[in-house]
Amino acid sequence: MLTLIFATNNQHKVDEIRIVLNNQFNIITLKEAGIDIDIPEPYNTLQENASTKSTTIHQLTHKNCFSEDTGLEVEILNGEPGVKSARYAGDTKNFQANIDKLLLNLKEKENRTAQFRTVISLMLNSKEYFFEGICKGKIITEQKGVSGFGYDPVFIPDGSNKTFAEMTIEEKNIFSHRRKATDKLIEFLKNYTY
Numbered sequence: 001m002l003t004l005i006f007a008t009n010n011q012h013k014v015d016e017i018r019i020v021l022n023n024q025f026n027i028i029t030l031k032e033a034g035i036d037i038d039i040p041e042p043y044n045t046l047q048e049n050a051s052t053k054s055t056t057i058h059q060l061t062h063k064n065c066f067s068e069d070t071g072l073e074v075e076i077l078n079g080e081p082g083v084k085s086a087r088y089a090g091d092t093k094n095f096q097a098n099i100d101k102l103l104l105n106l107k108e109k110e111n112r113t114a115q116f117r118t119v120i121s122l123m124l125n126s127k128e129y130f131f132e133g134i135c136k137g138k139i140i141t142e143q144k145g146v147s148g149f150g151y152d153p154v155f156i157p158d159g160s161n162k163t164f165a166e167m168t169i170e171e172k173n174i175f176s177h178r179r180k181a182t183d184k185l186i187e188f189l190k191n192y193t194y
């Protein structure tokens, strides 16, 4: 079975992606691989940030690996917080402070349209491949739910009346940007000739 290192320290992302992969591939987290590193994400695109994470781990380990970078893109804020989603309210990467800032910036705004966008970078046999997933929805005015992470308590995907934070991981995966990008990764790996 193909083994891939998932270049993230975010256990929520690992849990979500492991369920989508459904044991078709062997995923090892950075922690499980004994790698203690916080890779900077200094770029202005999700693609470049995803790429720097997977190429850094590939250079360190010479093993197949992938990473992902995700941003919340809000229409009326011209796509912000976007690639800066983790640090929207400052370098401490505080989920609650980020939500507070977002709700303040959207106060009394009627257009609440937003989308999550995920870009996966896969380093396979020293070549890089990208996969994208988008989930469209809206930002509500007050937080609801306690599951998940990040902006989950204020985001309702199109086709649901619950926030991501009111859903189980399995429910979130029906709609999620990360699942859609992972589906493309799986399809690619299934058709790859080794």
Ligand code: IMP
Binding pocket: 010, 041, 068, 069, 070, 071, 072, 084, 085, 086, 087, 093, 095, 098, 116, 148, 149, 150, 151, 152, 164, 178
């Ligand atoms: P990262 O740089 O890909 O780790 O993600 C940037 C930020 O986007 C995270 O710190 C979260 O605040 C937010 N984020 C990423 N994915 C999700 C998600 O699936 N739900 C809610 N927020 C997310």
